[in-house]
Amino acid sequence: PETFKSLSAAEFFYRNREIAGFANPTRALYQTVRELVENALDATDTHGILPIIKLYIERSRDNPNHYIVTVEDNGVGIPPQYVPRAFGQVLFSSKYVLRQTRGMYGLGAKMAILYGQITTGKPVEVITSPIVSGRIYYFKLNIDIKQNKPLILEQKSWRKNSRWHGTIVSITVEGDWSRARQYIYDYIEKTAVAAPYAELVFRDPDGKVTRYLRAIEKLPPPPKSVKPHPHGVDIEMLKFLIASAKSTTLREFLIESFQGIGEVTVDRFLEWAGLDPKADVRKMTVRSLEKLARKLKEYTGFKPPRADSLSPFSEDIIKAGLERVFRPEFVAAVTRRPSAYSGHPFIIEVGIAYGGGVKSDREPQLIRYANKIPLLFDTKSDVAWKVIDPEKFDWKQYLVNFPAPLVVLVHVCSTKVPFKGVGKESIADVPEIEKEIRNAVREAARRLRRFLSKKRQEEEMRRR
Amino acid sequence: PETFKSLSAAEFFYRNREIAGFANPTRALYQTVRELVENALDATDTHGILPIIKLYIERSRDNPNHYIVTVEDNGVGIPPQYVPRAFGQVLFSSKYVLRQTRGMYGLGAKMAILYGQITTGKPVEVITSPIVSGRIYYFKLNIDIKQNKPLILEQKSWRKNSRWHGTIVSITVEGDWSRARQYIYDYIEKTAVAAPYAELVFRDPDGKVTRYLRAIEKLPPPPKSVKPHPHGVDIEMLKFLIASAKSTTLREFLIESFQGIGEVTVDRFLEWAGLDPKADVRKMTVRSLEKLARKLKEYTGFKPPRADSLSPFSEDIIKAGLERVFRPEFVAAVTRRPSAYSGHPFIIEVGIAYGGGVKSDREPQLIRYANKIPLLFDTKSDVAWKVIDPEKFDWKQYLVNFPAPLVVLVHVCSTKVPFKGVGKESIADVPEIEKEIRNAVREAARRLRRFLSKKRQEEEMRRR
Numbered sequence A, B: 001p002e003t004f005k006s007l008s009a010a011e012f013f014y015r016n017r018e019i020a021g022f023a024n025p026t027r028a029l030y031q032t033v034r035e036l037v038e039n040a041l042d043a044t045d046t047h048g049i050l051p052i053i054k055l056y057i058e059r060s061r062d063n064p065n066h067y068i069v070t071v072e073d074n075g076v077g078i079p080p081q082y083v084p085r086a087f088g089q090v091l092f093s094s095k096y097v098l099r100q101t102r103g104m105y106g107l108g109a110k111m112a113i114l115y116g117q118i119t120t121g122k123p124v125e126v127i128t129s130p131i132v133s134g135r136i137y138y139f140k141l142n143i144d145i146k147q148n149k150p151l152i153l154e155q156k157s158w159r160k161n162s163r164w165h166g167t168i169v170s171i172t173v174e175g176d177w178s179r180a181r182q183y184i185y186d187y188i189e190k191t192a193v194a195a196p197y198a199e200l201v202f203r204d205p206d207g208k209v210t211r212y213l214r215a216i217e218k219l220p221p222p223p224k225s226v227k228p229h230p231h232g233v234d235i236e237m238l239k240f241l242i243a244s245a246k247s248t249t250l251r252e253f254l255i256e257s258f259q260g261i262g263e264v265t266v267d268r269f270l271e272w273a274g275l276d277p278k279a280d281v282r283k284m285t286v287r288s289l290e291k292l293a294r295k296l297k298e299y300t301g302f303k304p305p306r307a308d309s310l311s312p313f314s315e316d317i318i319k320a321g322l323e324r325v326f327r328p329e330f331v332a333a334v335t336r337r338p339s340a341y342s343g344h345p346f347i348i349e350v351g352i353a354y355g356g357g358v359k360s361d362r363e364p365q366l367i368r369y370a371n372k373i374p375l376l377f378d379t380k381s382d383v384a385w386k387v388i389d390p391e392k393f394d395w396k397q398y399l400v401n402f403p404a405p406l407v408v409l410v411h412v413c414s415t416k417v418p419f420k421g422v423g424k425e426s427i428a429d430v431p432e433i434e435k436e437i438r439n440a441v442r443e444a445a446r447r448l449r450r451f452l453s454k455k456r457q458e459e460e461m462r463r464r
């Protein structure tokens, strides 16, 4: 007879860790670095702090295949009452709100800690001090996988005698530095180039130190947390919003719970939809909720989704980054206006670099970012490749004939990037996103064409 | 200040449902069909029952974009005390054991039910009767997303006056039949062709009925549930096994908990590893567990993983299937011996069809299966494509020059197929699996070469 059983979320992701990027020691070492660095950047630039991030990878003295990965940041720190769950409970997070952050699942740090626990048995060590706090806190934690809760092995705190604030996380994992190193160096390089306002220091297992100094002193405005847009709504979301709303009438509920619905718009919408403004939302049947969800999705009169929940690179930063890495003959960058899919605002940015230090290749070299995170794997299954693939995009009409020295950078930023998997390596084919990437690439490619056509004319003239 | 929050597993998969294949109404309708059909096949052929599976998709009278998807099977049924959680609790399953089944996550049916609930508000209806039961049970259920538990809206049962056994599941979802139909027909066709011992009936929203009659009366031996192999072990798995073991000494624990470790092998292993057979496993420190895990992984003297936990198609079924669909000029099939990755047994099967009814194309046409499930999406990011891609596999040396009429079928079956995502569409690059696929393709390609070379010689002779 069948044996029925339930799993905790920790057990599920432990058994299926390849889904989160922990398929083998090479990918696991890379993913561990990523998860910690992305948390450190979220703790700084999302909070208006110029980041200082230090990454150390050192070989463990007990076992040459084990690596101690430590990341230190000068971020907002974590209140001590939340530290055990932040690092010991799968699906626990401060990023479950509508705001552009690198983190979104409440899983990343825990996956790295879990992987360390199952391959080396070593617990995670966390040192943290919130800006407002007068103390520094130390925790040594394990994850109780079956119960999905933290096990505190050690905990202490002491008075802070400096103005230090931030977090240090140290995890020991099985890894393969010889195979992972090219990806980790590439990831750190791409992160630094895209965040010139950050100072990054990286010391690798051979003791080699790489330092990226701050190139600009100005931090982009941090993204704000916002309310959902009505176009993203479904029946269960309505039920959740109703349960947590203060308002009880439909009219007040819509104004309170959504962005893009003001005093004037709400009355127009209710009239168009044929709904009663005074209806008690707590008494709505499933049938009326289904109708409300459908009408909210169809109505075109709401303001478009807000962009202040987003934080793009900017055309200057993209151009500066491409210049620095490639010293190309030509560079262009495009930051599109905000768009939306399923009520989530998003912005597409595209950069093109051509010639100069760019190597010639038989297809475009695609560099991808999502919410400022460099994406290195599964390139060909990403929606951005679907757009710029020479089999789909007519580069010839822009005077680019392969083999050619062409780099295309694509950045997707959103309150929710539709990744294909929790390992965050490639983006799904969302039609609105695909369309915007195509428009941005065309815009940048037109500028490339003007440059190439002018260059060709000058060469003609010189020949005569 | 940051707002910390935890999510239930149901909330997590509700918010990130694109990760499970529910990104839009087209994919959602397709995925709903898949999840129900795969459950029906697991309930039959895994239990020695010749499957009779009926799939109905009908348009809802309330809304032309809503579809009622119903699947009926003659399987083992579900004991009534487990029905609410089987369909109302995410991460609840009877397939969390080491045995080849289509299901593995404890998520599939719940995702379809969740999607129905959020797009149409309609609950799932389940009718079931276990073989041994004298009653038929009916349930109408919702999922309480926040609590991740079932809400029973209605429940009744009545005496069975026939020998019927099995399950009927009916879910109403938002869908897009015009876009989804080609994928659903393809999926049903590929499922039927690979399961000639099954009877499948499909009635689509236009009323069209497609019937696949049983072609063979003999069911392949159902896979057996087995113990883990020592090569898959990690520290946390050891802790779980120790907690549930009856034995207390290391020697007895190893024999009881693992496959491939017998009375003779255990003593040889313990001597080689320098471990004490009488050590009390319940008192082992993390350090000694880490050493035990490492030694178990390194030792090469264990028997290879067992194949009775697997259920491949067989070369006859593959050839018959390819003949039936393509009427090719040439067909070959290879079923490899069992191999293993991370202690999980797996078998690779490859089929080749050439010429005849196979259309000519500029690259090989890849048909993929995993644990008998047809995989239709993300083909180019699958490990099988990585092997047969003409850029990586020298088809010319097998006398195949593109464009050519070549179909390659690849089947990966395992106690755990390493899918890239919970939507089960493509398989990750596990080195052992990639190597076995390559060997199988070469074997089949060699037979193709003999055929093509002979054919070419005959054409030469006829020309003279």
Ligand SMILES: Nc1ncnc2c1ncn2[C@@H]1O[C@H](COP(=O)(O)OP(=O)(O)OP(=O)(O)O)[C@@H](O)[C@H]1O
Binding pocket: A035, A039, A040, A043, A073, A075, A076, A077, A078, A086, A087, A092, A093, A094, A095, A102, A103, A104, A105, A106, A107, A108, A109, A110, A166, A167, B002
């Ligand atoms: N360096 C840090 N500084 C401040 N807070 C942190 C830091 N690292 C982790 N946290 C907190 O711990 C929480 C859990 O982190 P974790 O990486 O597991 O999930 P996440 O970042 O929210 O989402 P994701 O799984 O997408 O990474 C974060 O939401 C954040 O509140």
Ligand SMILES: Nc1ncnc2c1ncn2[C@@H]1O[C@H](COP(=O)(O)OP(=O)(O)OP(=O)(O)O)[C@@H](O)[C@H]1O
Binding pocket: A002, B035, B039, B040, B043, B073, B075, B076, B077, B078, B086, B087, B092, B093, B094, B095, B102, B103, B104, B105, B106, B107, B108, B109, B110, B166, B167
């Ligand atoms: N038609 C059916 N007949 C018998 N049992 C069923 C049927 N459908 C579902 N079940 C039971 O309900 C459980 C949950 O199904 P569900 O599809 O959610 O998960 P799963 O099949 O175990 O894994 P996966 O998420 O990979 O599909 C199954 O494990 C099985 O025990």
Ligand SMILES: [Mg+2]
Binding pocket: A035, A038, A039, A102, A103, A104, A107, A108, A109
């Ligand atoms: Mg994180």
Ligand SMILES: [Mg+2]
Binding pocket: B035, B038, B039, B102, B103, B104, B107, B108, B109
């Ligand atoms: Mg299932």
